[in-house]
Amino acid sequence: MQAIILEDVRLTLASAAGPVNILTGISLSIARGETVALLGPSGSGKSSLLMVAAGLEAPTSGRVTVAGTDLTKLGEDALARFRRAHVGIVFQSFHLIPTMTALENVAVPLELQGAKDAFARAAAELEAVGLGARLEHYPSQLSGGEQQRVALARAMAPRPQVLFADEPTGNLDGQTGAGVADLLFALQARAGTTLFLVTHEETLARRCQRIVRLKDGAIVADTRAEAA
């Protein structure tokens, strides 16, 4: 059973200097529960590929199937409902909502699902990432590492089939980053979630089962981590 199937995905964006080809025919298949790192230099199209796979951006052509749903056939609101049900996302710069407490931030996706016990579950998720004592703190009152842990709890709270992580340690110092990475893999292993990790750090990538290397919008290598 495949969690993500990309078939000849192309993405071209308009710019003032003319159209720019970001992705030039990507085909990729990721099994359920698999952990995959997308590795490549800056500007190689990593984040764009993640956006397309997470249903945040529509490809110019090709087909994207995630959790059995063809995303290219969905409208904007249907995509939002799809993300709500099947996908969690962790960003490099956390993107917590500054006016909401840690607890409220984690509760939002559950509330969007209409969960009655959103706050109890959110509290449990925060407990699980070691922030049980910081439920009522606002993002501005938390350190970078803590903020990213809240973001992780928020992404994992609805028990998504696929977790997308875009440079999750990119804004953190080495030690804090390592702690967050540990937490990420621990949560993934516990829930059996498929992980699609974008990074430019070789060491982080190596913790995944599979490494896909991207250059100029095309896959240049797709290897098991041990062989990489």
Added chain:
Amino acid sequence: MNTLALAFRLARREMRSGFSGFRIFFACLVLGVMAVAGVGSLSSALLTGLAEEGRVLLGGDVSVHLVHRAADPNELAFLKARGRVSETISMRAMAYALKNGREEERQLIELKAVDGAYPLYGAVGLSPPLPLGRALACNSSICGAAVEQTLLDRLHLPLGGLLKIGSAEYRVTAILAHEPDRISGGFSLGPHVLMSKDALGRTGLVTIGSLIEYAYRVAMPPNASIQRFSDDAKAAFPDGGWEVRDRNNAAPGIRRFVEQVTMFLTLVGLTALAVGGVGAGQAVSAFLDRKREEIATLKSLGAEGGLIFLIYFLQVMLIAVAAVVVGLVLGAALPFLIEAFFAADIPAPARYGVYPGPLVLAALFGLLSAVAFAIPPLARSREIMPASLFRDVVAPTRARGRLPYLAVSALAAACVVGLALALAPSLLFAGWFLAGAAGVLVVLRVTAFVLQFLLRHLPRPKRPGLRLALANLTRPGAATSAVIVALGLGLTLLATVTLLDRTISAQVKDNLPTLAPTFFFVDIQPDQTARFDDAIARFKSARDYRRTPMIRGRITSLNGVPAATARVEPGSRWALSGDRGITYAATPPKGTQITDGEWWPANYQGPTLISFDAELAKGLGLKLGDTITLNVLGREIPGKIVNFRHVDFTNGNQNFILILSPGLIDKAPHSYLATVRVDDADEEAMYRTITDKFPGISTVRVKDAIAQVNGLLQQLSDGVRAASLLTILAGLLVLAGAVAAGQRARLYDSTVMKVLGATRAQIAGIYALEYGFIGLATGLIALAAGTAAAQAITERVFAVAFDFDPGAVLATVLGGMIATLGFGLIAAWSALAARPAALLRYP
């Protein structure tokens, strides 16, 4: 419902960041709602006062007016059978100050003789506070009179002094401080004088054919029907020429005036709301720009576009509701402020209070405007792509929201317009006003767009300061367009009002005196005509002398259809209500312009033929050969229209809408009206000669009447100008908002400029250039649009030549420029004061 609850919950959390970006939004809405609510509340206070005091203002529950003749015994019996009756007799006359037995200063007065029953309702205010009967009492040689203070001032007469009116002497026993039914009497040419009926008889001025009005007020029992009175009166005296008015419409002129001023001021208030709306839209856009990241995050977590819209719509509407409440409170307080400070200047009785009707209306206007202006930017926000979280560059978003949202916004705007039109007493005026405002908005928007387009494509100047100023005007999100539109609308209104005011007051003050006669003489009796003509002829400079027979009568039916039920255009209805001056002539009077038909033969003596005002005939739907029935002195006179004439009402001369053929009308008792022009040097001498020789003839100095009309116009135009300042204020708020919104970018720019070595004066110069340009452009556009509007109104509506006043207009342009420049430089000041290091350390 769940979505709404969730949206509400999320909105509440969002609002923790405060509302600092919404100050201008709030202020704009408060201003507009306050204006509409205040005007409505004040108007309700006045209209309620007029309605509640109707019987006092009218002097009775019903009143019957007759001109030239008193009610006959049958008519009196009819009136007395229906309640208590009071008779008053009004006319114009000359009053002379008697000093040492000689007639000294003289003055045209409005004379009113009252019976013992007067007033049926309310009370006459006298100083000293004598009972009215005592103040007006007569003995064998002299009667008392109560006069207005202005008469004593003009005649230099003390209280207790002597007056001569007609052939009798009167002692001023009291000052007339309050006349309860004055407002229903109409326009006054002179101070009011009250005397008894007895006393009036002694003047010797009451002759048949003199211009005298008899009014009979009836105080009816509480349950008596006014409608029944009217019906009975019509049945009993179909040819009586009665003009019946009732307490429900005691002062129709004042009521109409209040209604029309209310309409105009409400429209101005709505314009302020529209100007504020531009600022409100701008504020919402800026707010949502700051919330971009949160919106994208919520979307990436699975929030649908509809939910996003709802979260922010709820926040905006919450602020709107708060602003509306504040606006309503301030607006409702306005009548009380007026009462506290200006009660004496309000000519009509007002019932100050809180009126829910206008407040509900103002709230509706405010909320609908908020919806109309806030939805377009809110609809754009739902289109923000979550992908924008990943890119530094702004992800391209749809330029416009989706159609259903824009449709709701348009619907709200249409509701505002529809409501304004539905409630306006004059659909035509309100329609033109709103169409004009909308047209100006479009012109301003298009001009702003073209200007920015041109600036963007201009070759870049070499001087860096100028280059930055031009770039600031055209960069994405620049305030240029919003300021031009918002401030431009207010300035256009001000320019229009100023130019209109100048044109009309020039017409009244400068042009009219060159066209109008120097004197009007009223009530020249047939036996005085030869002596009168001779007296005038003795003045060498006398010219354009015209003496015309005049009698007053009412148009009672058009082609057999009663005047009250005839279908005529609203603008021509006046000709059918109340009595009009009628003259007769064998040959066309000098200067007559016949537009259609033929004049009757000079020796014609047959059935009455009529020459009618061509313009008015159109409004009344009359054609050649139609029959008009007139009631003169209680007699019905039918006549056939045989020609139409052009009548120019703007020159202040003798103008009769009706000229009849002789044969019948000339047999009725009547007096003469005369006009003459004299050189300024002879004016005083002619005034004294005529008033000395003919104390019974009312002499009207046209100069005085013009001054009086001009004074009224001046007050009106001052009020209108004050009102239009409201829209300017709204425009300034928008300007302040735009300046505040651009403050961060400005701070950054000025820091970078400082780092690169620019002095503060150089940076201030850049801002001065930028805002000076916006101000100048706005002023010039407002000038062009205002001139076009004022010209169209003067030529189409007032039918007078447009008078362009460069001084007034220059003030508008400069005012706009200085205001914009001032606000811009205040903003620059704080940007200049910031230390570069602070900003560079924490970018």
